[in-house]
Each structure stands twice: as C-alpha cells, then as structure tokens.
Amino acid sequence: MPELPEVETIARRIAPYLIGKKLLSVVTRHAKSVRGDFSLVESAVVTNVFRRAKMLIIEFSNHNAILIHLKMTGQILYQDQATRLGGGHPTADWVAELPSKHTRAILEFSDNSNVFFNDMRLFGWVKVVTPKLLEQELQKYAPDIISPDVTPSYFFAELQRSRQSVKIVVLDQRVVAGVGNIYANDALHLAKIHPARPADSLSSKESNTLLAALQQVIRLGIERQGATIHSFRHIDGFAGAYQDVVRTYGKEGEPCPNCGASIERIKVGGRGTFFCPECQQILT
Numbered sequence: 091m092p093e094l095p096e097v098e099t100i101a102r103r104i105a106p107y108l109i110g111k112k113l114l115s116v117v118t119r120h121a122k123s124v125r126g127d128f129s130l131v132e133s134a135v136v137t138n139v140f141r142r143a144k145m146l147i148i149e150f151s152n153h154n155a156i157l158i159h160l161k162m163t164g165q166i167l168y169q170d171q172a173t174r175l176g177g178g179h180p181t182a183d184w185v186a187e188l189p190s191k192h193t194r195a196i197l198e199f200s201d202n203s204n205v206f207f208n209d210m211r212l213f214g215w216v217k218v219v220t221p222k223l224l225e226q227e228l229q230k231y232a233p234d235i236i237s238p239d240v241t242p243s244y245f246f247a248e249l250q251r252s253r254q255s256v257k258i259v260v261l262d263q264r265v266v267a268g269v270g271n272i273y274a275n276d277a278l279h280l281a282k283i284h285p286a287r288p289a290d291s292l293s294s295k296e297s298n299t300l301l302a303a304l305q306q307v308i309r310l311g312i313e314r315q316g317a318t319i320h321s322f323r324h325i326d327g328f329a330g331a332y333q334d335v336v337r338t339y340g341k342e343g344e345p346c347p348n349c350g351a352s353i354e355r356i357k358v359g360g361r362g363t364f365f366c367p368e369c370q371q372i373l374t
Contacts, residue, residue, distance in 0.1 A: 092144070092160040092164065092177070092178045092179055092316070093144060093268070093269070093270030093271075093272060093273060093311070093316070093317075094141070094143070094144055094234070094235070094236075094267075094268030094269070094270065094273075094308055094311070094312075095273070095308060095311030095312045095314075095315070095316040095317070095330070095332065096160075096177055096178065096311075096316035096317070096330065097141045097144050097145070097146055097160065098141045098312050098316075099177055099312065099315040099316045099330060100141075100146060100166050100176055100177045100178065101139050101140050101141045101146055103168075103175050103176060103177065104139060104166065104168045104175065104176060104205070105138075105139035105140070107168050107170070107173070107175075107203065108136045108139050108148065108168070108199075108205070109136050109137065109138065109139060110135065110136065111135065111136050111199045111200065111201060111203070112133065112134070112135050112136075112199060112200040113131055113132055113133070113134055113135075113136065113150070113197060113198070113199055113200075114132065114133070114198045114199060114200050115128075115132055115198045116128040116131070116132065116156075116195060116196070116197055116198070116216075116218075117195065117196040117198060118194075118195055119189065119193050119194050119195060119196065120194040120195075120212065122194075122212050122215075123194035123195055123207065123209060123212060123214065123215055123216060124194070124195050124215070124216050124217075125215055125216070125217040125218070126217050126218035126219060127218060128218050130152070130154045130218050130220065131150050131152070131154050131155075131156060131218055134150035134151050134152045134154065135150060135151040136148055136149070136150060136151075137149050137150060137151050142228055142231065142234070142267075143231040143234065143263060143267035143268050144159065144160070144263075144267070144268060144270070145157050145158065145159050145227075146158040146159075146160075146166060147224075148197075153220075153221050154218060154219065154220055154221070155218070155219050155221075155224050156197070156216060156217070156218050156219075157215075157216070157217045157218075157219055157224070157227060158207060158214070158215070158216050158217075159214050159215055159217075160178050160179065160209070160214045161209070161211075161213035161214040161215075162179065162211055162213050162214070163178075163179040163181070163209055163210040163211045163213065163214070164178050164179060164207065164208065164209045164213075164214035165177070165178035165179055165181070165183060165184070165192075165206075165207070165208040165209070166178055166205060166206070166207060167183070167184070167188065167205070167206045167208065168203065168204070168205050168206075169188055169203065169204055169205075169206065170201070170202065170203035170204075171202070174188075175328065176205075176206075176328060177315075177316065177328050177329075177330070178208075179210070180318050180328070180329065181208075181210065183208045184328045188204075188206050189206060190206075190208060192208040192209060192210050193206050193207070193208050194207050194208065194209050194212070194214075194216070195207040195216045230263075230264075231263050231264070231267040232248075232262075232263060232264050232265050232266050232267050233266065233267060234266070234267050234268045235266045235267065235268045235269050235304050235305060235308055236268070236305055236308055236309060240266055240301070240305075242294075242297065242298045242301055245266070245297055245298075245300075245301045246292075246294050246297040246298070248265045248266070249289040249290060249292050249297050250289070250290045251289075251290070252288075252289040252290060253288045253289070253290055254288065254289055254359075255285060255286045255287065255288065255289065255358050255359060256278070256283060256285065256286075256287050256288070256289045256291075256292060256300070257274055257275075257278060257285035257286070257358045257359065257361075257363060258289075258358065258359040259289040260274050260277070260278075260300070260304060261274055261359070261361070266304070268308065269304060269308070271339070271361050271362070271363075272311075272317055272332075272336065272339045273304070273307045273308055273311060274304075275337070275338045275339045275363060275364050275365070276303075276307045276336060276337040276338055276339060277300065277303040277304040277306070277307045278300070278303070278365065278370065279337045279338045279346075279348075279364075279365060279366060279369065279370060280303040280306065280307065280337060281296070281299045281300040281302075281303040282299075282348075282369050282370055283296060283299075283300055283370060284365060284370045284371060284372035284373075285356075285358050285363045285365055285370070286356070286358050286363075286372060287372055287373060291373060307337075310332065310335065311330075311332045314330055314331040314332040314334070314335065315329075315330035315331060315332075316330030316332055317330050317331075317332035317333045317336065317339075318330050318331075318333055338353050338364035338365060338366065339364055340364065341353045341364055342354065342355040342364060346366035346368065346369055348366065348369050349366065349368050349369055351366050351367060351368040351369070352367075353365070353366055354366075354367050
C-alpha cells in the first residue's frame with residue numbers, strides 16, 4: 091500500500107507540473123472510483139498540491155479541491171508530451187500506454203497534459219470537495235506522525251488509552267496519521283518493542299523511543315522517495331529506494347541487522363508483521 095512517504099513523494103513530483111494549470115474536465119472511467127460534482131473544479135486553476143495523512147490534495151483557485159486516496163493499489167501518473175512521472179502501487183501501468191485497463195479517472199488540463207488515476211482493486215477514490223467538506227474530511231484524521239502536534243506527551247497519552255497491540259494502535263489514523271505497515275514494522279524494530287505488546291504496557295520512556303523511531307523511519311522514507319517492493323522499482327520517475335534500507339518488512343528468515351537472529355513473521359491485527367525475536371522480546 092502507498093504510505094505517507096509515497097504520497098508525499100507523488101505530491102512533490104507532480105506539484106511543479108500542475109500548479110498554474112487550468113483543469114478542463116474530469117473523465118470518469120469507473121463510477122465506483124469517482125465521487126462528487128466535478129463541475130465544481132472544471133475551468134478552475136490549480137493553486138496547490140500537497141499531502142495530508144495518506145491523501146493527495148489538489149486545491150483550486152475557487153477554493154474547491156480534489157482529494158485522492160490510493161488505498162491498496164492506487165497510482166497517480168502525470169503525463170504530457172515530454173514527461174511521465176508519478177508513483178503509487180508499482181505495476182506495469184507505470185510504463186504501459188495510458189489510459190490503461192486500470193485507469194479509473196483522468197484529469198484533463200488545458201495544455202493537453204493529464205493526470206491518470208489507476209487502481210487495480212477499486213479500493214481507492216477521487217473526490218471533489220468544497221472547503222467545508224475538505225475540513226470535515228481532514229477532521230477524520232489525527233495529526234501526521236511527523237507533525238509538531240504529535241508531542242511525546244500526546245503520543246504516550248494515546249498509547250495509554252488502548253489495550254490493543256501497539257502495532258495496531260500506531261496504524262490507527264485516528265491516533266497518528268500516515269503510518270503504514272512497512273514503516274510500523276521498521277519503527278518497532280528500531281525501538282526494540284514487540285509489535286504484539288499491549289499499547290498501554292509501554293512506559294513513558296518506551297513511548298518516547300517509539301515515537302522517535304516512527305518519525306525517523308517516515309522521514310527516511312520521504313528522503314528516499316518511498317518504498318517500491320516490486321520488480322518495477324528500477325523505473326526512473328516512479329520508484330523509491332526505501333526498500334534498500336528496510337529493516338524487517340518482507341525479510342522473514344533473514345538476519346536481524348542488530349543481532350543477527352532470524353527475522354520472524356506473525357500476524358498482528360490481520361497484517362503481516364516482521365520482527366526480531368531477540369531484539370523485540372515480548373513481556374511475560
């Protein structure tokens with residue numbers, strides 16, 4: 091799933107190409123993926139492109155906006171006569187002729203450039219919102235994990251509210267926004283905390299260590315333009331490089347980078363979870 095670093099990377103990549111352009115129309119190619127009245131943004135000019143939580147937000151001169159959530163398998167690809175770039179879930183659509191069979195919506199701009207929203211599994215969506223609806227949408231999310239609003243005291247208080255496993259809690263977008271499975275695995279390993287431990291069992295010191303680890307791996311993910319755990323990772327303009335420094339995710343049976351013990355895989359909250367049984371011992 092594209093996570094915070096991947097969506098942040100997409101926003102940074104496409105923003106210079108979209109800001110100042112007039113949107114002519116939004117072409118719907120699959121009704122399940124498209125929501126709202128797109129006449130609210132047609133003929134308006136893009137003024138900003140940014141990320142909040144795991145959503146991409148395109149703002150317009152009339153103060154309305156388009157929200158895009160990639161969910162499990164979404165992609166955003168910008169294309170003009172000379173350029174194709176973007177990112178998201180890695181598939182052959184990165185290099186296929188566009189629109190592809192997975193293209194669900196197309197944003198058509200006045201200079202003949204386009205933004206393609208592709209999604210194999212139809213979980214993601216493109217939605218137009220008014221300023222009021224945008225505010226309501228953003229209120230569903232806690233502060234971003236890398237926001238100054240996520241202070242050590244805030245984070246510790248949130249952990250103390252729950253008996254669920256700490257991994258489930260840090261993945262909850264109502265607790266902190268933007269943490270996904272790959273980065274949660276790595277942060278828990280970096281902090282030497284077992285992913286199945288009850289969140290409220292962490293001490294204040296452990297909570298502070300975990301928060302610092304979460305922020306460290308997310309910032310590293312942004313620096314390396316996200317992770318591309320797939321054979322398409324070599325394609326310039328789309329792939330990130332966090333997978334080259336990943337600590338535990340997908341490394342079952344490989345040596346722990348700290349102690350050399352074999353990384354193990356379990357399920358926590360239904361999610362594949364990778365940890366070191368020596369460095370991340372669970373309390374008994």
